[in-house]
Amino acid sequence: MTIIPRIDPATAPRVNTPESFAARPKPVTPAHVIASDAEALAVAGQLAPLFSAEAALRDREGLLPIAELDAYSQSGLWGINIPKAHGGAGVSYATLGKVIEIISAADPAIGQITQNHLVLSVHLALDGTEEQKRDLFGLVLKGYRFGNAFSELHSKTVAAFETIIRFEGDEAVVNGRKFYTTGALFAHIVPIISVTTDGKGYIAFADREAPGLTVTNDWSSFGQRTTASGSVTIENVRVPKSRVIPIKVFERPTAAGAISQFVQAAIDTGIGAGAIADAIDFVRTKSRAWIDTGKERASDDPFTIQAVGELEIGLHAAEALLERAGRLIDEALADPTEEKVNAATVATAEAKVLSTRIALDASNRLFELAGTRSTLAEHNLDRHWRNGRVHTLHDPSRWKPYHIGNFYLNGVSAPRHPWS
Structure with a gap:
């Protein structure tokens, strides 16, 4: 297992500074190249506990996850959606969604940092020339990371660009x-x-x-x-x-828009999973039983048990829709007809609705179940709600049921853009 060096908080790079940041060094050692879906899931499972170990500390102190990002990209997980023809694993999007969920349950900030890299790799695959794919995919497989200079703060709409x-x-x-x-x-x-x-x-x-x-x-x-x-x-x-x-991916039926939303839904599902895991752990190890239960342990409170069951049902439903959307994205990539692309888009919107709900519901109910002591700053459990509340604002989920219903009721295809 990769060992991530601990950075001294006193000297670590921090958030919220007016100073410009120097570029990160380019990889000296080529990244590992993942070969299969099973290996991708295994590597994500190995990294997750390393990323979660100091996630609360990084959030509380504003410490940038630089060592974690280096370990993440060197693991090969940043190249898993590169097509096999260009040296990548070309994993199923159901697998990719699970990988992002696993990483985001550990630290959703790290999960989100991967988001645009993966989506831009899709744009490269769909609109790039063969020479561009060889060049840029080759760099990713060596451990290079794509960033993001997409949205603008003061433009009229999210799709209006002045650059x-x-x-x-x-x-x-x-x-x-x-x-x-x-x-x-x-x-x-x-x-x-x-x-x-x-x-x-x-x-x-x-x-x-x-x-x-x-x-x-x-x-x-x-x-x-x-x-x-x-x-x-x-x-x-x-x-x-x-x-x-x-940029031509939206001039024809492609899964590019669905994939952008799909990664968002995977991050939110991970936020929900992380909040539920911390709620269960806190109830088991730190919470007191309520006086009216007559129980010795908070985990024996019948209403707490019921609430945890409801949260798990919500999480598993979100995970199931995420996996379904991933399978339909795979089909749309293999055969990008209007019908299959729309099926992937609508399925992804359905997953996004439930992932938004579980991220917010789980991170809110955590405190109700764990009790007042769970709000103490030393635990920093409010980061789950803060992360869920902010990340789910990427696009208005209130529009998803409209587009879903308009398709099923009136046969109107959902819009194809990164926010639908």
């Missing part, structure tokens, strides 16, 4: 400012979503050390605190045209 790309000879020049840039601080390559003046979209895979690319960890949310989801400033950043990919 401009222009082409000069063999290079693209990009200018703009991004926010919610989860993963950029820890990345070796920062893919930048940008548009030309006539509105055509591109992804420019910029080197993290490129002149003019500045990453600032000014993420101040009360949840997912150690994702470093702050700002990226892009000032005349030059990217070789060979690393610029047009």
